[in-house]
Amino acid sequence: MTDDLDRLFERLVSVLADDAPGRLAVPFPAAEVYERLVPYRSNRSILKVATHQDYEMAVLRLLAGERGYASLEPAEVRDALQREAGESNPDTGLFRQFPDAVLSLNRLAAERFLRGDRAYAPPPPPPLPPPPESAEAADREEDHTEKPPLAGAAFELAEQSETPRQCPYCGETLPGSRKVNFCPQCGQPPSGDLRCPVCGGEVDVGWRYCVSCGRATGFE
Numbered sequence: 001m002t003d004d005l006d007r008l009f010e011r012l013v014s015v016l017a018d019d020a021p022g023r024l025a026v027p028f029p030a031a032e033v034y035e036r037l038v039p040y041r042s043n044r045s046i047l048k049v050a051t052h053q054d055y056e057m058a059v060l061r062l063l064a065g066e067r068g069y070a071s072l073e074p075a076e077v078r079d080a081l082q083r084e085a086g087e088s089n090p091d092t093g094l095f096r097q098f099p100d101a102v103l104s105l106n107r108l109a110a111e112r113f114l115r116g117d118r119a120y121a122p123p124p125p126p127p128l129p130p131p132p133e134s135a136e137a138a139d140r141e142e143d144h145t146e147k148p149p150l151a152g153a154a155f156e157l158a159e160q161s162e163t164p165r166q167c168p169y170c171g172e173t174l175p176g177s178r179k180v181n182f183c184p185q186c187g188q189p190p191s192g193d194l195r196c197p198v199c200g201g202e203v204d205v206g207w208r209y210c211v212s213c214g215r216a217t218g219f220e
Helices: 004-019 031-037 040-047 052-063 075-085 107-115 135-144
Strands: 070-073 102-105
Touching: 004 031, 004 040, 004 052, 004 102, 004 107, 031 052, 040 052, 052 070, 052 075, 070 075, 102 107
Parallel strands: none
Antiparallel strands: 070 102
């Protein structure tokens, strides 16, 4: 369903196209719309406007750039008309204060109308992309991301080694199918720390007795 703005734009495009070839591409003073090209008295029935105020409101909306049908320069005049058009009780004749403003029609929209396309208004601009995620939010998301399990402790799976592990003290092969805390042959931890088999105190290689408890270590 078309409204007053659509019909005003259609009438303006028709008049310009009939006036001269290429006229649609040439900017012109905005005052020509309501003074010469589509004046109220001779176009009231074509535009189907009930009152002169309705006609002025359609002109205000067109000059304000609604639906992208036209663009008005200078920009500060266009912005002023846009603000007025959005008021609940606008001054519909405000545009008459800027007769020297220059109007340019949207050629694509005009050509669509002349071809008889049902929808000739320019499409709305695409939505703005979401703002970039802050580093803090990214860190929070990373914290909630499931992380891969850490590798098992040393000596947990001997089969992961290319060669069988040996006890650094007795030289025997350590089991490769389970976690090894102590050598099953000499009772020493494969971590490299030699311990007293009685009290667990640290001893050196070659000590026959523990300096902590005085018990025999059994080491030769």
